[in-house]
Amino acid sequence: MELSAMNAKNQPSKPHKKLTIKLLFAVVAMFGFGFALVPIYDVMCDTLGINGKTNTSSAIQPKGMEPDTSRTVRVEFMVHINQGMPWQFAPKQTVMDVHPGQVIQTAYIAYNESDTALVGQAVPSVSPGLGAAYFNKIECFCFNQQPLAASEKAEMPLIFYIEPDIPDSIHTLTLSYSLYDITDVEKISPTLAIQTGAIQADEIRIARSKP
DSSP states (O other): OHHHHHHHHHSOOHHHHHHHHHHHHHHHHHHHHHHHHHHHHHHHHHHHTOSOOOOSSOOOOOTTOOOOTTOOEEEEEEEEEOTTOOEEEEESOSEEEEOTTOOEEEEEEEEEOSSSOEEEEEEEEEESGGGGGGEEEEEEGGGSOEEEOTTOEEEEEEEEEEOTTOOTTOOEEEEEEEEEEOSSGGGSOHHHHHHHTSSOHHHHHHHHHOO
């Protein structure tokens, strides 16, 4: 009798079991929500136009578009070279004042400082994020991968325009390029591979499904 009573005391009560199960479900739900939060955030940002992403393919200049000479927007050009990327990479001009609707041509200069051939990929973003929807690239080196031989230097063209209906509250746009080494696709993360265009999402899904 005493042993049975001790075992009964050591066993968790039914209310405690239910509470434990509920807590486990809560932990699993929170973990799943954490994974879902990133794509949900991306969708919201895309819908609201606040994610800073710009067009990833050539924009077509609207016919009859006239520059709005009554105002200017300052465009600042910045770069970020990913750690371990042995390139020099810089804009020919760091600041430009342009009229909305005016087609502008400029360039970036890249130099491979290493003694081996490398393939780079530039990923653009524009801030403030609300201004990204009004910044259109007609031609951009970021649309393609950029191979450079050892010690090779290249001028990479950029042609863009700012849409005339950009809000008056936006006076400055900052165009920033992050440069990545995608020479060895297998060594970069799947997320970065998709972001830089080094590999398509379908290819990753197929690779993961293989035994």
